[in-house]
Amino acid sequence: MLTNSDGVREALAGQGYLAGPDLATAVFLAQDLGLPLLLEGEAGVGKTEVARAIAAATGAALVRLQCHEGIDVHQALxxxxxxxxxxxxxxxxxxxxxxxxxxxxxxxxLERPLLRALRAEGPTVLLIDEIDRADDAFEAFLLELLSDFAVTIPELGTVTAAQRPLVILTSNRTRELHDALKRRCLYQWIDYPDPVRELAILRVRAPGVTDDVAERVVAAVARLREQELYKQPGVGETVAWARALTALGDGARLDDALGAVLKVREDQERVRALGVLAGG
Ligand SMILES: Nc1ncnc2c1ncn2[C@@H]1O[C@H](COP(=O)(O)OP(=O)(O)O)[C@@H](O)[C@H]1O
Ligand SMILES: [Mg+2]
Known part of the structure; x- marks a missing residue:
């Protein structure tokens, strides 16, 4: 099914995930060459979701390791x-x-996500989410794991993956990752979708929203993303805003549901002061 990047795009679209051409190509190559794929981008651009969509589209099991500060081998492996x-x-x-x-x-x-992925019987997508939150030592450990797909548990011996999982790593880029890790991976930066694709995403994710609301929201989100904000709206916020306005019904103004899209008080004040939503 995933025999080329168009095939990937269609398969992901079948799961409600609309990938841009670069991402589709990166996913195809990661799968075809058996390389881990490192996805970087702002929060809310669809990094986590694409791993889910790949697993669902290929019938693979999804194993997710959510990284956090202080994560160690006993939580991960x-x-x-x-x-x-x-x-x-x-x-x-x-x-x-x-x-x-x-x-x-x-x-x-007790099997933790990494061991589960190594020992999985069928095809598996291993999502190592938000690796930028983990520390250097953990990154070094992951690097080793990604080189051999084998780990040694002192009391038990060595576990080697029978079938290598497709590995997706994501980073919100709160810090730079090490070159050594990047060298192991294919790299793809995910940007916010352009308005045409964001509209299409809205149609898929929020089918009850009218074209008028969808277009107003997508245009307004694009304007918000041009502002200096603490927290830029992601795709999820676009969907939430459109749904909120739809719930408010005819005559609702963009501002009426600002809390669905901007979650920092200063950001709301700034946007209001600058009149970014004027006319909406
Ligand atoms: N290309 C896309 N197609 C469909 N939905 C998307 C897309 N990108 C993002 N989304 C939606 O936006 C929300 C945020 O995506 P997520 O994967 O959690 O972002 P990230 O992991 O990059 O912070 C999800 O609910 C997802 O459904
Ligand atoms: Mg995420």
Whole structure:
């Protein structure tokens, strides 16, 4: 199905995701060459969603690792079920369990997303989301994992992926990632959609919205994105704004539902002061 970038575009559109030509090509290449794909872009441009859409379109399982500050191997790869280990120990002591419990075996292993993706039987999309939130050490660990698709768990041995997952990494670019990681990946910057594509996205994501509201909202969002704001509206905000105006009914002004699109007080004040929504 994903035999070329047009095929990718159609398959993603079938899942309600409208990709631009660059992104479709990048997804095709990542899949065809078996390379991880690093997606960077502002919040709300569709980085997370495209991984979901790829998984759904290809019938692959989606495994998501949400990165955060301080994330470590035990949250990302595996952990040991300490309460269960303790219970087993106690049972053994009381003579009601096995005499000699092996505490470091599969029974007490907790699979976290990365291990789940490595051990998955069928095709898998591994989404490593917002990797810019993790620290350097974790990035180095990921780099190793992405080189061999194998990890060693000291107590258990080495786990190697039978079938390599398609890996999508995303970054909101709150910091630069290391060159070494970038060298492993294909790279694609995702921009806000142009108004034509954003209108098309609105039709798919918010079918109950009239053309008039959709066009006003898309034009206004484009104007907002030209302003210096703390938080630029993403595609999700466009959809939310259009839905809110539709709920308010005939005669609703853009300003009436500003809270659906701008979530920082100073941004709202600035936009009002500058009259960016004038006439809407
Ligand atoms: N190209 C697109 N086609 C359809 N929906 C999109 C597209 N881009 C973004 N969206 C919608 O916008 C919202 C935000 O996208 P998301 O993937 O969460 O952004 P990011 O991960 O880049 O912050 C999602 O609800 C998604 O459905
Ligand atoms: Mg995201």
């Amino acid at each position: 595996y952990d040991w079920d300490h309460p269960r280990q303790l219970l087993a120990l106690r049972a053994a002591e009381l003579g009601s369990g096995e005499a000699d419990v092996d505490l470091w075996c599969e029974r007490f292993l």
